Amino acid sequence: MTRRLRRPGDGWRLIGTALTVAFALLWLLPLVFSILMSVRPTRSSIINGNIFFACDLEEEPPGPTVGVGPCWFTGDNYAGAWEVAPWPTHYANSILFVTGTLIVQIPTTTMAGYAFARMQFRGRSLLLGLVLLQIMIPSGILIIQNFAMIRQLGVFDTQLALMLPYWGSAFGVLLLRQTFRGVPLELEEAARMDGANWLQLMRHVYVPLSIPAYISFALISISSHWNEFLWPFIVTRSESVRPLTVGLNKLFHTTDLGANYNQMMAGTLIVIAPLVVVFLLFQRRFLESFAQSGLK
Amino acid sequence: MTVVSPAAEPRRGKPWLQRALPYLLVAPTLIFITMFTLRPAVQALWDSAHSRPRANQPFAYVGSQNYEDLFNERHFIGRQYVKILHNTLVFTGGTLVVSLPLALLLAMLLNRKIRALGLWRFCVFYPVLLPMIGGATIWAFLFSDSIGLLNTILRSFNLGTVPWLLDPDTVLPSVIAVNIWKQTGYFMLFYLAGLQGIPRDIYEAAELDGAGLFRQFWNLTLPLLRRTTLFLLIIGVTFGFQTVEQLEVMGRGNPANRSNMLLYYIFQLRNEKLNTGHVAAMTVILALILLIFTSSNFFLFERGRHDEKA
Numbered sequence: 257m258t259r260r261l262r263r264p265g266d267g268w269r270l271i272g273t274a275l276t277v278a279f280a281l282l283w284l285l286p287l288v289f290s291i292l293m294s295v296r297p298t299r300s301s302i303i304n305g306n307i308f309f310a311c312d313l314e315e316e317p318p319g320p321t322v323g324v325g326p327c328w329f330t331g332d333n334y335a336g337a338w339e340v341a342p343w344p345t346h347y348a349n350s351i352l353f354v355t356g357t358l359i360v361q362i363p364t365t366t367m368a369g370y371a372f373a374r375m376q377f378r379g380r381s382l383l384l385g386l387v388l389l390q391i392m393i394p395s396g397i398l399i400i401q402n403f404a405m406i407r408q409l410g411v412f413d414t415q416l417a418l419m420l421p422y423w424g425s426a427f428g429v430l431l432l433r434q435t436f437r438g439v440p441l442e443l444e445e446a447a448r449m450d451g452a453n454w455l456q457l458m459r460h461v462y463v464p465l466s467i468p469a470y471i472s473f474a475l476i477s478i479s480s481h482w483n484e485f486l487w488p489f490i491v492t493r494s495e496s497v498r499p500l501t502v503g504l505n506k507l508f509h510t511t512d513l514g515a516n517y518n519q520m521m522a523g524t525l526i527v528i529a530p531l532v533v534v535f536l537l538f539q540r541r542f543l544e545s546f547a548q549s550g551l552k
Numbered sequence: 553m554t555v556v557s558p559a560a561e562p563r564r565g566k567p568w569l570q571r572a573l574p575y576l577l578v579a580p581t582l583i584f585i586t587m588f589t590l591r592p593a594v595q596a597l598w599d600s601a602h603s604r605p606r607a608n609q610p611f612a613y614v615g616s617q618n619y620e621d622l623f624n625e626r627h628f629i630g631r632q633y634v635k636i637l638h639n640t641l642v643f644t645g646g647t648l649v650v651s652l653p654l655a656l657l658l659a660m661l662l663n664r665k666i667r668a669l670g671l672w673r674f675c676v677f678y679p680v681l682l683p684m685i686g687g688a689t690i691w692a693f694l695f696s697d698s699i700g701l702l703n704t705i706l707r708s709f710n711l712g713t714v715p716w717l718l719d720p721d722t723v724l725p726s727v728i729a730v731n732i733w734k735q736t737g738y739f740m741l742f743y744l745a746g747l748q749g750i751p752r753d754i755y756e757a758a759e760l761d762g763a764g765l766f767r768q769f770w771n772l773t774l775p776l777l778r779r780t781t782l783f784l785l786i787i788g789v790t791f792g793f794q795t796v797e798q799l800e801v802m803g804r805g806n807p808a809n810r811s812n813m814l815l816y817y818i819f820q821l822r823n824e825k826l827n828t829g830h831v832a833a834m835t836v837i838l839a840l841i842l843l844i845f846t847s848s849n850f851f852l853f854e855r856g857r858h859d860e861k862a
Contacts, residue, residue: 424584
């Protein structure tokens with residue numbers, strides 16, 4: 257019949273796409289910039305004061321380099337950054353910190369989550385209120401008092417000091433409480449009829465039906481502790497227990513800024529690369545979990 | 553597994569365990585929360601009402617003196633504290649004023665059928681996942697005086713350079729910019745979820761009624777996302793008041809405490825022996841601010857959810 261009318265949205269669609277690309281590039285700029293910096297020879301950036309645009313270094317810089325047009329690229333900064341800090345130790349510490357935290361969190365939150373979801377007992381509301389207190393007053397702001405506690409317990413400068421405050425997780429308890437409430441009560445009754453005890457009930461009914469919640473909780477717990485800085489910084493002193501974030505901070509403050517920014521950027525990328533890769537692999541899961549983290 | 557026959561063990565063990573079970577289940581969580589939230593909170597409250605004039609003298613009860621000192625501009629600690637409280641408010645407000653509308657815009661842009669959606673989403677969301685220390689390190693470099701990217705660009709247009717992190721007037725806006733870059737992707741995620749919850753036919757009906765895109769936005773999208781916006785405002789404030797990492801990398805609160813903020817200041821004073829009362833008072837005030845915001849969040853949203861379910 258008539259030709260399809262030009263919808264008013266068509267012009268907007270073009271503007272929308274342009275805006276999307278513009279914002280994406282703007283947001284990506286720091287990452288691109290740091291990657292470029294990390295593969296450029298140190299001298300060229302200092303001499304020109306012009307990192308992006310000028311590649312007019314006359315002679316080839318010392319060390320192994322690759323020339324592309326007038327620009328020289330090198331892996332020296334990564335080699336240098338790798339040597340100034342014990343990265344494998346920091347990596348191992350970060351991994352130990354997040355796994356050690358999560359491994360204890362899972363049973364403690366499962367137990368409390370079930371009790372608050374499905375059991376009637378005296379003082380339930382009061383105890384739940386106590387648990388909520390941890391969400392309302394994040395333990396991160398009570399650093400001074402908690403530091404004194406760690407000293408008293410005699411665990412200063414150990415992995416245990418990093419993990420202890422996180423072994424009880426109000427967020428995890430609330431998330432699992434909500435999830436467990438969605439499990440049909442008939443399944444529990446049927447299992448009880450078959451003579452299942454509490455552990456069996458958890459193993460065969462509640463936990464298998466709540467796997468997505470556990471994955472969300474694990475992703476959020478791991479990524480937040482992996483990125484944590486203040487608490488590890490305060491309760492540790494030796495490099496042999498300090499995680500990546502604290503190592504990176506030390507590198508930043510001990511680097512002679514004018515002379516070695518290229519190496520600094522290489523060090524930063526060594527630290528953040530694994531997380532970016534993991535995110536790329538599990539993008540959808542991450543986004544879903546993060547969206548859950550607030551509204552639950 | 554040992555099976556106890558009911559005849560041999562007449563009912564005594566079981567009800568006891570059954571009654572104790574819920575308490576046993578919540579005990580581990582409660583022990584850790586008591587140790588690292590309840591006890592330190594009470595301690596901060598107690599410390600904030602005590603003070604000692606010299607390092608070797610015992611603590612004495614001083615009532616609200618420590619709190620009064622914090623807000624007394626003639627007291628040496630009050631001069632800093634009021635400024636730092638002001639910085640924190642400007643930082644939090646400045647971040648939210650830009651990042652919330654931007655997050656909504658980005659969510660609307662990414663809530664369409666476009667090519668390479670995952671790529672664009674990654675570009676905006678990746679800062680959320682980076683450790684703030686890493687992100688701030690990159691930005692400290694972008695802001696660097698002689699060789700930073702921003703000044704390089706300014707120079708190539710023959711505009712004067714700006715000492716971003718060294719000038720008392722530009723340091724706070726610089727730190728705010730980094731925070732916007734870091735948090736907008738996180739806020740966007742919630743707007744995206746909110747937008748996807750709005751049924752499409754509402755817009756079709758509005759279009760039939762002749763409502764243009766702007767009318768649709770003002771009269772439909774914005775009101776329907778009111779709850780999301782309120783929620784993001786509240787968590788945005790709680791994030792702002794716990795800012796530490798970027799300050800550690802971007803000037804440590806300098807120059808002249810013009811970029812310092814509440815939690816970072818507490819952290820800086822952690823080894824002070826004489827002002828423990830003042831620092832505890834700061835902790836209590838910060839805890840109260842967070843308590844007000846997070847509990848309002850809880851009563852506005854968590855409560856409503858359970859009512860819907862029940």
